[in-house]
Amino acid sequence: PEDTTELAIEGMTCASCVGRVEKALKAAPGVLGASVNLATEKATIRHLAGVVTPAVLEEVVRNVGYEARRVG
Ligand code: 9UX
Numbered sequence: 001p002e003d004t005t006e007l008a009i010e011g012m013t014c015a016s017c018v019g020r021v022e023k024a025l026k027a028a029p030g031v032l033g034a035s036v037n038l039a040t041e042k043a044t045i046r047h048l049a050g051v052v053t054p055a056v057l058e059e060v061v062r063n064v065g066y067e068a069r070r071v072g
Contacts (some may be wrong), residue, residue: 001034001038001048001049001050002039002046002048002049003043003046003047003048003049004044004045004046004047004052005044005047005054005070006042006044006045006070006071006072007042007045007057007058007061007068007069007070007071008037008041008042008068008069008070008071009021009041009042009045009061009066009067009068010041010066010067010068011044011065011067012036012038013039013064014038014040017032017066018036018037018038019064021036021043021056021063022034022035022036022043022060023072024060024061024063024064024065025043025045025057025060025061028047028057028060029050029051029052030045030047030048030050030051030052031045031047031052031057032047032048033045033046033047034046035066040066041069042062043068045057049059054070055070057070
């Protein structure tokens with residue numbers, strides 16, 4: 001089934017940061033779509049629950065250099 005995960009992200013200061021995080025999330029297996037908002041410092045990710053977990057999505061963001069924590 002499809003799930004939506006929201007992450008709070010720390011450390012993004014420009015539009016290129018946003019692009020980097022979005023690209024990394026969209027490239028992860030099981031991710032159907034991802035949008036990152038610089039103003040709110042949040043990412044919303046639609047993904048397949050059986051393929052990728054919120055913990056893995058946090059790790060994807062950390063691996064490109066930003067802190068991430070699941071919201072809600
Ligand atoms: Mo912009 Mo973000 O010059 O790590 S890419 S600050």
